[in-house]
Amino acid sequence: MNIGQAAQASGVSAKMIRYYESIGLVPPVGRRTSGYRDYGPADLHRLGFIRRARDLGFSIERIRLLLDLWSDQSRSNAEVKAVALTHIKELEERARQLQEMADSLRTLAEACDGDGRPDCPIIQSLETGEAPTCQGEHPAWH
Amino acid sequence: MNIGQAAQASGVSAKMIRYYESIGLVPPVGRRTSGYRDYGPADLHRLGFIRRARDLGFSIERIRLLLDLWSDQSRSNAEVKAVALTHIKELEERARQLQEMADSLRTLAEACDGDGRPDCPIIQSLETGEAPTCQGEHPAWH
DNA sequence: TGTTGACCTTCCCATGATGGGAAGGTGCAG
DNA sequence: CTGCACCTTCCCATCATGGGAAGGTCAACA
DSSP states (O other): OOHHHHHHHHTOOHHHHHHHHHTTSSOOOEEOTTSOEEOOHHHHHHHHHHHHHHHTTOOHHHHHHHHHHHHOTTOOHHHHHHHHHHHHHHHHHHHHHHHHHHHHHHHHHHTOOOSSOSOOHHHHHHHHOOOOOSSSSSOTTO | OOHHHHHHHHTOOHHHHHHHHHTTSSOOOEEOTTSOEEOOHHHHHHHHHHHHHHHTTOOHHHHHHHHHHHHOTTOOHHHHHHHHHHHHHHHHHHHHHHHHHHHHHHHHHHTOOOSSOSOOHHHHHHHHOOOOOSTTSSOTTO
16 A cells, blocks of 8 residues: 555545654555555554544654553553543643633723724733723723 | 843843844844844833733734734724734634543543553544443443 | 953754655556 | 656755854953
8 A cells, every 4th residue: 555545544644654654653664666655454553543643632752652552562541541631631721821812812802992993902902011991991881 | 221131121032032133023123333232112112012912822923913003003993903803713713622622532531440451442542533432321320 | 451251143953743845766547 | 658646755844932052242350
């Protein structure tokens, strides 16, 4: 099986398959006399594992760890779970940070009428670092 | 004011200040006879703006846009708001994706006892792409 | 005055994961 | 035999940031 077919079958691009080989994430695969790489079912299996781990946001280095645990017959599932929980914590931390940024910015955007005047609380806040004033600070219109 | 002091005052590292200058995000600042860069209040003001925009997750290119809008006296706040809303959407999309990954992985992790056996639903799911079985698939204990 | 240590300058390199593209070889179908 | 689709390796780009080397400057202190 050529690299292109392996890419299609595994969902990992040919570029990435070569890259993963170059960094030792997948072992060097057999070559035909032409020099073409030749992929078998076990290779596809490994590539699929990697793709699914990437889809879950695991870094290359952590996938390396997971692959080691995968091939380690004497592994305990507690080790795998620990890696997963660490990763979950990091994902949620990053998600939280992004959402925090979005919330801050939304507060600013809500203070901006967007009515065509040059005056803008968003710009003002970036300029001074101060929270915007008025526009609901004393929400008497409520 | 030297670059180091400007860095301290603005919260942007000296490395980054030079980089921002090199890409034209901040104009070339005055030099002393020694060749040292010399920063004044207006320069600090701009650097502070940039730092706060970075803290809100804006990309360099979008900050360039915001800086243009800042210096444009005839800007309408609607333009600024539009940039902000676009950015909010992107931030929330990324946050959502990360949280989705975390949720998927948490489902797997919950199916894993972590009791020291080699059997592990997390690894199995990465291997086969199938959702884990048992462990609550028929939650009779509810 | 001389020395020392902290600071500045430019330049190059690295990150992480991925894609683009060039130059040249291979394989298969018409 | 020709053409096209595929393969090979190699280099470069991304984005924002930091590290470090080699060399110049400045201020304080003996």
